[in-house]
Every structure is written in C-alpha cells, then in structure tokens.
Amino acid sequence: MSDLLRVEDLHTQFHVHGGTVKAVDGVNLTIPAKATVGLVGESGSGKSITALSIMRLLEKNGRITQGHVFFHGQDLVGLPDEQMQEIRGNDISMIFQEPMTALNPVFTVGDQIAEAVRLHQKVDHEAGLNRAVEMLRLVGISDPKRRAGQYPHELSGGMRQRVMIAMALSTSPELLIADEPTTALDVTIQAQILKLMRNLKGEFGSAILLITHDLGVVAEMCDSVAVMYAGRIVEQAPTEELFASPKHPYTQGLLASIPRLGKKQERLHVITGSVPNPLAVPPGCAFRPRCPVKAPRSDRDIPGLKPNGSTAEHLVACWQYE
Amino acid sequence: MAQVPPLPFGPAAGGLPGVPDQLSVETTVDQERAIAQPGVKSDELAGAPELGFWRLAVIRFFHHRVATGALLILAVIVLAAVVVPVITGGLYSIQDYRHPYKAPFQNWQHILGTDDLGRDELARLLRGARVSLMVGILAVVGYLLIGGGLGALAGYYGGWLDNALMRFTDIIISMPFLLVVIAVTAATGGVRLSTVIIVIAATGWFEIGRLMRAQFLVLREQEFVQAARALGASNTRIILRHILPNALAPIIVSATLGVSGIILLEAALGFLGYSIPPPEPSWGNMLSDFEQYLLSDHTYLVIFPATALVITALAINLVGDGIRDALDPRQR
Numbered sequence: 001m002s003d004l005l006r007v008e009d010l011h012t013q014f015h016v017h018g019g020t021v022k023a024v025d026g027v028n029l030t031i032p033a034k035a036t037v038g039l040v041g042e043s044g045s046g047k048s049i050t051a052l053s054i055m056r057l058l059e060k061n062g063r064i065t066q067g068h069v070f071f072h073g074q075d076l077v078g079l080p081d082e083q084m085q086e087i088r089g090n091d092i093s094m095i096f097q098e099p100m101t102a103l104n105p106v107f108t109v110g111d112q113i114a115e116a117v118r119l120h121q122k123v124d125h126e127a128g129l130n131r132a133v134e135m136l137r138l139v140g141i142s143d144p145k146r147r148a149g150q151y152p153h154e155l156s157g158g159m160r161q162r163v164m165i166a167m168a169l170s171t172s173p174e175l176l177i178a179d180e181p182t183t184a185l186d187v188t189i190q191a192q193i194l195k196l197m198r199n200l201k202g203e204f205g206s207a208i209l210l211i212t213h214d215l216g217v218v219a220e221m222c223d224s225v226a227v228m229y230a231g232r233i234v235e236q237a238p239t240e241e242l243f244a245s246p247k248h249p250y251t252q253g254l255l256a257s258i259p260r261l262g263k264k265q266e267r268l269h270v271i272t273g274s275v276p277n278p279l280a281v282p283p284g285c286a287f288r289p290r291c292p293v294k295a296p297r298s299d300r301d302i303p304g305l306k307p308n309g310s311t312a313e314h315l316v317a318c319w320q321y322e
Numbered sequence: 323m324a325q326v327p328p329l330p331f332g333p334a335a336g337g338l339p340g341v342p343d344q345l346s347v348e349t350t351v352d353q354e355r356a357i358a359q360p361g362v363k364s365d366e367l368a369g370a371p372e373l374g375f376w377r378l379a380v381i382r383f384f385h386h387r388v389a390t391g392a393l394l395i396l397a398v399i400v401l402a403a404v405v406v407p408v409i410t411g412g413l414y415s416i417q418d419y420r421h422p423y424k425a426p427f428q429n430w431q432h433i434l435g436t437d438d439l440g441r442d443e444l445a446r447l448l449r450g451a452r453v454s455l456m457v458g459i460l461a462v463v464g465y466l467l468i469g470g471g472l473g474a475l476a477g478y479y480g481g482w483l484d485n486a487l488m489r490f491t492d493i494i495i496s497m498p499f500l501l502v503v504i505a506v507t508a509a510t511g512g513v514r515l516s517t518v519i520i521v522i523a524a525t526g527w528f529e530i531g532r533l534m535r536a537q538f539l540v541l542r543e544q545e546f547v548q549a550a551r552a553l554g555a556s557n558t559r560i561i562l563r564h565i566l567p568n569a570l571a572p573i574i575v576s577a578t579l580g581v582s583g584i585i586l587l588e589a590a591l592g593f594l595g596y597s598i599p600p601p602e603p604s605w606g607n608m609l610s611d612f613e614q615y616l617l618s619d620h621t622y623l624v625i626f627p628a629t630a631l632v633i634t635a636l637a638i639n640l641v642g643d644g645i646r647d648a649l650d651p652r653q654r
Contacts, residue, residue, distance in 0.1 A: 056552055060481065089554030096552075101545040106375055106567045115563075116553045167553065182448070 004207050005031040005054070005175055010261075012046075012053045016117030020100060025231035031175065036208040037203065038218040039241070040254075044275055046149025047211045050084040051177045054209075055094055056084050060132035072173070090120040093168035096187070097180040099160035103152035109136070109163045116167045124316055133285070135166035138203070140196060145305065161208035165197065169204055176201075177209045177236040215258060219243060224313070227251050230276055230286035233305060235312040247308060247316040249291045285319065293321035382648040391646020396637040398592025403451035414445040415601050426622050437612070437623055446603040447630055453597070454634065455605040457519055457588040458581040464523025465580055469531030470573065476531075478561055486534070490537075499525050502530035504539050515598045517631045518591055522584055530576050544568075571649040578642035582635040589631050605631045 012024035025047045032038045052058050054069050056076060069076040073089065076084065088094075096102045104112055113135055115130030118226045129148065136144035139162040152160055161181060168176055178197065182190040198221060201208055210221055218225050220237060226236040227250065231279070235248040246252045256269040273290035276282060282289060285298040297303075299317045306315060308321035335525040386392050420439030426435035426443065435502070476487040503521050507513055541547065542565060550564045591597040592606015600607060605627040612623035 055552055057548065085556055087554070088552055093551040096545055096549055098545050102549040103548070104546045104564055119554050119559075122481045130421070159514075167549075249443075274621070 003030050004033040004035075004072065005029075005209075006068075006070040007050070007068065010050065010053060010069065011065045012049050012058065013065050014059075016061065016279075019279045022281065023278070026067070026302075027055060027231070027233055029226055029233065029236075031173070031207050031209055034077055034201075034205055034207050035292050036198075036210060036222045036223070038212045038217055038222035038225040039209060040213060040215060040225060042213055042275060046276065047213075047226040047228050048179055051094065051179050051209065051211055055088060055092060055186065057088075057094075068225045075272065075285050086120070087300065089116060089168075089173070090171050090176065092175045093171065093173040094177040094179065095161070095164045095168045095181050097183050099157055099164050099184065102164055103160055105152055108149050108151055110153065111147075111168050113163070113167045117170050119220065120171050120227060130245075131170060131240065132166070135304050136163070137172045138169075138200065139163070139166045140192075141166075149163060157185055159214045161189075161193050162196065165193070169200060171207065173206055175209065176206045177211070179211045180213070181210075183212070183214070190217075197221070211266065215231060215254065223264040227254070230278075230281055231303075232286065232317065234318070235316045235317075236305065237316075237320075238311070241311060241314050245310065246286075247321065248318050249320075250287050253292075255288075285317075293318075293320050295322075297322070335451050374507065379645075379648040383644050386584035386644045386647055388640055389647070390638040392644065395633065396641055398453060399451060399634055399637070403448050403455055407445070407452060410442075410445050410448075413442055414449040414492045414603060415441065417441055425583070426548035426626075428487045434626055435622060437608075443623070443626060446608065447605075447626055449515055450603045450605045450627065451634070452590060452609075453515065453592075453602065454631070457515065457522070457597075458585045460519045460521040461526065461584045462577050463531045464582050465527040466547070466573070466577060467527070468523065469527030470534050471535075472527075473531040473534025474538050474561060474566070475567075476559070477535035478542055478565065480539075487531075488535075491531055493530050494525060497525050503591060507596055513596055513599045518588060518597050522587060526580070526584070526587075530573060530580065533568060533572055534575055536564055537572065541565045541568050574639060575642055575646040575649065578645055579639060582642070586631070 006028040007027055010024050010027045010029075011022065014021040014023055027046070027050055028040070029037070029050070039050065049058070049062070052062075054076065055082050056064075056079075058064070064077050067077065072089070076087070079087075103109065107115075110129055110132045113132035114125055117123065117128045117131045118125065133144045133148050136147055141147050141159060141162055144308055147155070147159075152163075155163065159296065165181075176197075181197070182193050185193060195219060199207065200206075208221075210217070212218060224236065224238045225242050226233045227242075227248065228234070229250050235251045236240065237247075242251065243255065246255050250271070252260050253269065253271040257271065259268055273292055276286055276289065284300050285291070285295075286305055287296045288294055291298070295318060301319075303317040303319050303322075305315045305317045306321075308318075309318045342543040380463050383393075408523055408617060418436065420437055420440065421432075422438050422440045424432050424436040424440070426433065428435070432442050432444070437443055437446065471492075472487050473515065476484040492523045501522075502525060503518070506521055510517055538561075549563055550560050555564065588597055588604070588607035589609065592604040592608075595607065595610065598604045608627040609624060609631075612620065615621060
C-alpha cells in the first residue's frame with residue numbers, strides 16, 4: 001500500500017513558564033491510504049499535539065522544531081500558510097472531541113456545512129446547501145432538509161457529532177483525523193458514531209487517524225495501532241498483533257488494566273507511578289520509573305522504535321529486546 | 323479492515339444475552355440509518371418553531387414593555403427629526419420680530435411658542451434633534467470602527483500587537499477630552515460639527531475596544547474556531563464570520579448606550595459653544611442661549627430643549643437595557 005501520510009522524527013515543543021515542554025519528541029508514524037490507524041495513550045502523552053502538528057494548528061507558543069510530515073510526498077512542515085489552508089478541510093479534515101462546542105452557535109448547521117464545502121469548491125451557496133443536506137442524509141440524520149435549517153443548540157450531542165462528521169467529509173478528504181470523537185458521548189451513541197465512521201470510510205475511501213485513550217474503540221476500528229507515552233511512540237503494530245502479544249511493558253500494563261466481562265477480579269491492574277512531569281522527563285526511557293522490567297541501558301539512552309515482534313510491522317521501543 | 327479477534331471487552335463484545343445487537347459490526351450504512359431514525363424522531367417537538375438567536379432576542383425584546391415603549395418614543399423622535407425639518411424647510415431660522423417670546427400651547431401656528439427672535443421653537447427643537455442624533459450615530463459608528471477594529475485585532479492576535487494596542491488605549495483614556503476639543507477647534511480655525519464628531523469618536527472608542535478585545539480573547543479559544551481553522555478558513559474569515567457574530571451582543575448594547583452618552587456630550591459641548599455654530603440650533607446651544615430664563619419668565623425656552631435631551635437619552639438607555647435583557651436573559 002502506498003503511504004498517504006508519513007510523519008518522520010516529529011518534534012513539537014511548547015514554551016511555557018518554567019521551561020520547554022517536549023510534547024512530541026520524535027514521533028514516526030505512517031498512515032497508508034484508506035487505512036485506519038489508532039493513536040492511543042493517556043492524557044498528556046502527546047496524541048492530540050501530534051494531530052495538531054500534522055494540521056499545523058498549534059497554539060502560538062507551540063512550534064514544530066524538527067522533523068517532517070509528508071502528505072503525498074509533500075512536506076507540510078514549512079509549507080506556506082495559504083497552501084496549508086488549501087489542504088486543511090480539503091485533503092485533511094479533523095473532527096474534535098466536543099461536538100457541543102465545535103459548531104458555531106449562531107449559524108444553522110446547513111450553513112456551516114455549506115461553508116465548509118464552499119471554502120474549497122467554487123460553488124454557490126445553493127449548491128453548498130444541497131451538498132449539506134446530502135451529507136446530513138449520509139450521516140444518518142432523518143429529515144435532513146429540516147435539520148439543515150436548525151441551529152446547533154437544537155440538536156443532541158450525538159447528532160452534532162454526526163454534523164461534524166458530515167462537515168469533515170463534505171469535501172471527501174483523503175485523511176480524516178478524529179481526535180477522541182466519541183469521548184464526550186454516551187456509550188450507545190459512541191457505538192453508533194464509530195460504526196458510522198467505519199461505514200462512511202468505506203464510502204468515501206478516506207484514511208482515518210483515530211486518536212483515543214479507549215482501547216476498546218481501537219480494537220473495533222483500527223487496522224494498526226501506535227501507542228504513545230511521554231511524547232514518543234513506544235509500540236506500533238497491526239491491531240490484532242498488538243492485542244495478542246504486546247511487547248512494550250507500558251502496552252502490557254495498559255492491556256492488563258482493562259476490566260474484563262465475566263472474569264471476577266478483586267482489583268484492576270494498575271500501572272504504578274504517574275506520567276513524568278513534562279518539564280522534567282527522566283533521561284533514557286521515559287517509562288523506566290514505572291517499568292517493571294527496567295532493562296539495562298534504559299536509564300541512559302532512549303530506545304529506538306525497531307521491529308522486535310513476530311512480524312516486521314510490529315515495532316517496539318524497549319531495550320529489553322536489544 | 324483488520325479482522326480483530328473477539329475481545330472480551332468493548333461495545334462489540336458479542337452482545338449480552340437478551341440485548342438486541344443493533345450495533346454489531348456487520349450492519350450496513352442503510353441499516354445504521356434505519357436504526358438511527360426512530361431515535362431521531364422521538365426527540366422532535368412537533369410543530370415547535372425553529373428560531374435563531376436573533377429572532378428569539380427580538381421576541382424577548384418586545385415582551386419587555388418598558389423597552390418597547392421606549393423604542394416607540396425613540397422612533398417618534400427619530401421620525402420627527404428626519405421628516406419634519408424636510409417639510410418645514412427653513413422655518414427654524416425665520417425670524418419674526420413682531421412675535422418674540424410667544425408662550426407655548428397658545429395657538430397652532432407656534433405650538434411650542436417662539437424664542438427671543440420670534441423663531442418657531444418646535445422647528446428649532448426638531449432641527450436640534452437632527453444634530454444630536456446625527457452626532458450620536460456617526461460618533462458611535464466611529465467607536466465601532468476604531469474600537470471594534472482595534473479590539474478585535476488585539477484580542478485575536480494577542481502578543482505584542484495586543485500589548486501595543488492596549489497601551490495605546492491607555493493613552494487615549496488619559497486624554498483630557500475638553501482640552502482636545504478646544505485645541506482642535508482652535509487649530510482647525512473655528513467651530514464645526516465635523517470636529518465634534520471626529521474628536522468624540524477618536525477619544526471615546528476605548529470602551530467598545532476593550533469589550534471587543536475581551537470577547538475575542540474568549541471566543542478565539544472556542545473549539546468552533548479551531549474547527550473552522552481545521553476546515554481551512556483564513557484568519558480574516560474566522561474573525562469576520564466566526565468570531566464577530568458571536569461577539570456582537572454586548573457590543574450592540576454598549577453602542578446603544580454610547581449613543582445617549584454622546585448626545586449628552588454633544589449637548590454639553592453645544593452649551594459651551596463648541597458644537598454646531600448658530601444660527602443652526604442644537605439642544606446644547608439652545609440651553610446656553612436661554613439659561614438666564616430658567617427661574618424667570620420664558621422658562622419654557624430652557625425646559626423644552628432640556629426635556630427633549632432627557633427624554634431622548636432616557637429612551638435610548640431604556641432601549642439599550644431592553645436589548646441587553648433580550649440578548650442575555652440570564653443577566654436580569
């Protein structure tokens with residue numbers, strides 16, 4: 001499969017009071033065309049910042065200091081703003097965690113989708129609105145014509161997320177970045193939205209970068225998974241491979257901490273300790289303070305992401321396999 | 323799509339017994355839509371009108387009796403000020419030396435009497451209303467352009483631009499308004515209405531500027547702004563189409579209240595002789611012309627312009643309060 005997006009050695013830093021936060025610290029990630037790639041990690045691990053770096057939507061105090069983001073072989077880092085604007089929403093779209101606040105409260109949803117279309121296609125408002133109604137129908141909203149004339153506050157959370165998806169897909173982007181698209185929704189709606197995304201992915205042929213901290217979502221949705229910890233990817237593998245034989249101690253800990261139906265457990269597994277202070281990440285492997293293995297060399301050198309699993313696609317960054 | 327081995331967790335974990343597996347992986351898009359629809363139907367409110375923010379605000383405004391009454395009075399004043407002088411033409415400056423100081427409410431020819439030169443008081447009042455309203459509206463437009471523009475830029479871009487603009491605002495706030503008016507009038511060689519409008523606009527925009535900046539500071543962090551950017555919208559587009567309409571409510575209130583403030587300011591300047599020069603009447607210079615009559619005969623020559631001023635300012639303020647309540651019902 002040809003690579004749609006290739007992130008190479010991406011470093012993103014934030015200047016804050018008290019120093020520099022290396023939010024993304026050397027991420028390598030490849031998204032093949034039409035694939036769904038999951039990016040998992042706990043809060044603050046740098047998943048969202050990776051996505052925002054790809055979109056070049058960082059806050060003013062954040063900067064990509066090193067690395068490349070190749071989209072169709074074109075490096076997005078250092079691309080002029082005007083060209084980046086062309087790509088955003090047209091070739092790469094993004095949906096956000098909070099459907100409640102991600103829609104502009106003063107315009108009808110139809111107008112907003114029509115605007116998204118018209119930003120990238122030379123059509124009049126009428127045609128944009130028709131496209132909006134068509135998209136609303138596609139994302140499973142009943143009576144789409146009437147809904148298009150409604151304001152965001154008149155829709156439920158699940159419907160708003162459908163509208164966001166409709167808006168993101170209205171230009172048939174090749175890559176859809178979904179930043180925790182279901183976190184703010186209740187479980188039944190979560191399942192509907194996930195399935196909708198999977199089905200629409202088939203219809204539109206978009207690749208998806210799915211950012212989540214929910215391993216259940218990953219298991220359902222993704223072809224491959226990258227696990228992030230403290231700004232770095234510690235393990236990357238095809239989904240079933242990762243769930244069947246996790247290699248990195250962090251991934252093993254994550255999988256062990258999931259409650260299982262039907263199995264009576266007194267306590268859930270806990271990864272001891274907490275995420276390192278982003279202003280003072282320990283030298284060597286950032287996971288070492290919490291690691292049950294504490295492999296030699298991990299106190300000095302940062303392990304690289306290398307194929308150490310059963311297949312060539314299974315990459316892991318841990319000294320115990322060196 | 324990866325064929326993931328069934329995992330013992332997550333929403334697709336084989337389904338619990340007795341629970342219809344509506345959401346299993348295998349349903350098609352069409353089935354999904356069919357499932358989605360009954361739920362959608364259930365939350366429809368049959369026949370409920372779908373109203374936007376502004377429509378609702380208008381409805382709330384007209385439910386507010388005082389504000390509606392004030393708007394009616396204001397409409398009458400504006401209409402009279404616009405229409406009547408067109409009909410009566412130069413009546414306000416026609417002098418009739420045989421009938422000076424005619425008392426009001428005595429005959430139909432001069433309903434509100436005449437002044438010291440026998441000029442019709444009502445015609446002069448309405449002509450003065452024109453001046454007041456024109457200054458009020460034009461200067462507020464100036465507030466909106468200068469304050470709104472600078473505030474939006476400062477709030478949206480932040481950083482050094484914000485710092486520079488806010489320090490500039492501090493300078494403007496510390497300007498002695500009256501001295502500026504006097505100095506500019508002296509420098510430009512005479513009393514002119516345009517001077518008054520420009521100086522008021524140039525020194526009074528800071529309140530709207532700060533309000534606009536505060537709005538933009540809050541709104542630029544909203545997720546829908548980020549979402550618009552992710553859709554490929556430019557900064558200009560985000561400012562004008564996404565943030566501005568959301569920032570308008572308090573700005574409209576402040577601008578409305580600003581009009582009455584400016585009208586009073588213009589009257590004060592007129593009183594001091596720094597607004598429109600005679601024979602053009604303004605409420606301010608009418609007051610200063612006849613101030614000595616306040617406690618003697620011809621009191622009406624002071625009462626009428628003063629009343630006009632108070633009623634107009636009060637009506638505008640009440641309308642402004644009504645708009646505030648209409649735009650933010652929680653603030654009551």
